[in-house]
Amino acid sequence: MSNTGDKIVFFQPDQERRKSSYLAQEGISAGFPSPADDFKELRISIDREVVKNEEATFYARVSGESMQGAGLDDGDLLVIDRSLEPQDNKIAVCFIDGEFTVKRLKVEEDCVYLMPENSKYKPIKVTEDNQLIIWGVVTYVVKKV
Amino acid sequence: MVILSNNDGCVIARSNEAKALGIPMGAPAFKFRNEFKKHNIKVFSSNYPLYGDMSNRVMKILETYTPNVEIYSIDEAFLKFEGFDHFDLFTMGLKMRKQVRQWTGIPVSVGLAPTKALSKIANKIAKKFDQKTQGVYCIDSNEKRLKALKWTPIGNVWGVGRQHAKRLKAMQVKTALDFVNLPDEWVKKHMSILGLRLKKDLEGIPSIQLEEVVPSKKSIATTRSFKNILTIFNNLEERITTYALLGAEKLRKQKSCATALHVFVRSNPFDPKSEQYRNGCTITLPHATDSNFILNRYALMGLRSIFKPGIEYKKAGVILLGLTPSFSRQINLFEQDTAKHTALMETLDKIHRRYGPHRMKLASQDLKQTWKMKREHLSNRFTTEMNEIIRVK
Numbered sequence: 001m002s003n004t005g006d007k008i009v010f011f012q013p014d015q016e017r018r019k020s021s022y023l024a025q026e027g028i029s030a031g032f033p034s035p036a037d038d039f040k041e042l043r044i045s046i047d048r049e050v051v052k053n054e055e056a057t058f059y060a061r062v063s064g065e066s067m068q069g070a071g072l073d074d075g076d077l078l079v080i081d082r083s084l085e086p087q088d089n090k091i092a093v094c095f096i097d098g099e100f101t102v103k104r105l106k107v108e109e110d111c112v113y114l115m116p117e118n119s120k121y122k123p124i125k126v127t128e129d130n131q132l133i134i135w136g137v138v139t140y141v142v143k144k145v
Numbered sequence: 146m147v148i149l150s151n152n153d154g155c156v157i158a159r160s161n162e163a164k165a166l167g168i169p170m171g172a173p174a175f176k177f178r179n180e181f182k183k184h185n186i187k188v189f190s191s192n193y194p195l196y197g198d199m200s201n202r203v204m205k206i207l208e209t210y211t212p213n214v215e216i217y218s219i220d221e222a223f224l225k226f227e228g229f230d231h232f233d234l235f236t237m238g239l240k241m242r243k244q245v246r247q248w249t250g251i252p253v254s255v256g257l258a259p260t261k262a263l264s265k266i267a268n269k270i271a272k273k274f275d276q277k278t279q280g281v282y283c284i285d286s287n288e289k290r291l292k293a294l295k296w297t298p299i300g301n302v303w304g305v306g307r308q309h310a311k312r313l314k315a316m317q318v319k320t321a322l323d324f325v326n327l328p329d330e331w332v333k334k335h336m337s338i339l340g341l342r343l344k345k346d347l348e349g350i351p352s353i354q355l356e357e358v359v360p361s362k363k364s365i366a367t368t369r370s371f372k373n374i375l376t377i378f379n380n381l382e383e384r385i386t387t388y389a390l391l392g393a394e395k396l397r398k399q400k401s402c403a404t405a406l407h408v409f410v411r412s413n414p415f416d417p418k419s420e421q422y423r424n425g426c427t428i429t430l431p432h433a434t435d436s437n438f439i440l441n442r443y444a445l446m447g448l449r450s451i452f453k454p455g456i457e458y459k460k461a462g463v464i465l466l467g468l469t470p471s472f473s474r475q476i477n478l479f480e481q482d483t484a485k486h487t488a489l490m491e492t493l494d495k496i497h498r499r500y501g502p503h504r505m506k507l508a509s510q511d512l513k514q515t516w517k518m519k520r521e522h523l524s525n526r527f528t529t530e531m532n533e534i535i536r537v538k
Contacts, residue, residue, distance in 0.1 A: 101537055
């Protein structure tokens with residue numbers, strides 16, 4: 001806008017021949033590009049390795065020594081994947097008569113046993129009187145060395 | 146089993162067994178304490194971290210079935226199956242239900258129908274007759290649709306509020322079927338275009354669209370009843386600051402700014418012996434903001450204007466109003482601190498996300514946090530807190 005005497009003259013931008021230009025928002029650096037850029041990979045993550053199924057994964061803490069023989073010690077962290085079908089010989093977290101327990105499943109024709117791996121503990125025979133939910137299959141044990 | 150509201154106030158969710166025992170929705174916990182004991186009803190406080198995470202898992206699983214999902218609330222979702230003509234949707238419903246159950250342990254019911262309003266009814270049927278339906282019900286013929294509409298009382302129709310239900314019942318419209326038989330003109334005149342859309346939906350003509358993008362909230366309210374009575378200004382000041390900041394954090398999460406706020410306090414209306422007082426005030430902010438400092442400053446200004454000494458305060462709250470998107474807010478010529486605040490707030494939110502809430506506070510907040518929500522029956526946060534995961538023998 002310029003003021004010439006008592007008249008005001010408006011200048012308008014030229015809309016007709018608008019040239020578009022690229023806005024480099026990330027900035028352009030003039031140095032030598034990193035030779036490693038083309039080889040970038042994701043850093044190793046335990047989470048990605050251990051959790052195959054985020055929505056079905058739960059964690060539990062071992063309490064006691066009933067599964068010592070299978071390498072599950074008191075205080076260890078268990079990774080449980082509920083998307084896996086429970087099968088014979090799998091280690092599973094079970095909910096039996098109102099309590100959580102971790103044992104190896106032994107499926108026989110007409111009954112299920114929850115097998116400890118420590119001679120001090122007895123197998124649990126699941127009968128009709130018990131209320132059993134096989135809560136989820138254990139996939140990994142995380143322990144502090 | 147029953148679940149109590151924030152502060153263990155009243156019953157907000159009941160298991161089928163508790164319903165059968167006649168525990169009403171909204172029952173004040175203190176009045177029903179003996180009842181709970183007598184019937185051995187397990188009582189739990191609200192556990193939103195666990196609830197939210199489990200809801201998230203369920204929704205994520207549902208999203209693998211179709212790309213068009215509307216998460217309607219924490220425990221409800223609409224799924225649109227477009228171009229699934231060659232699929233048996235009933236079988237898919239069964240699969241969905243089974244998968245959610247196995248992966249998360251959450252029981253869900255599935256209602257299938259050509260429209261949203263009908264799918265709500267189908268879902269009700271699936272839930273009510275879960276033995277017979279295996280938890281999945283499909284309204285896929287006109288015959289089934291009419292039967293379902295006849296079965297549904299008008300007050301239970303999705304989107305028919307209490308006022309409309311009352312009026313409709315007065316004119317002998319008792320079921321969803323009666324409602325559908327009303328003339329279009331009447332519905333449009335008395336219940337607006339929304340009512341007409343609902344009617345069309347119930348007729349099987351899709352009229353209520355799937356809302357995949359949840360609209361931002363228009364206001365954010367943070368209000369609480371106190372566990373104990375507060376009488377001293379400084380204590381109330383601490384509460385108001387905390388509420389303002391909680392609201393501000395939610396505000397930033399949805400990328401909005403507030404242009405006004407409302408502060409209120411009140412005494413305990415259930416204690417007839419104490420002097421009754423309630424007051425509130427609304428303040429227009431000088432410019433739209435999401436800054437802790439500015440929101441807190443004006444919230445406290447509001448509190449000072451309504452605080453009356455000698456009152457036993459039981460509840461207070463801060464409501465952030467006139468929300469506008471952060472990117473399109475009107476800026477003010479004289480505001481100076483916004484840019485600085487934005488960066489600071491971002492950092493603050495990051496710290497809270499990483500190290501848990503309440504790590505950094507304003508000086509007017511209580512550092513020891515002597516105040517706590519009453520949650521005497523809280524279950525563990527099994528999926529969000531390492532120290533609270535299940536223990537297995």
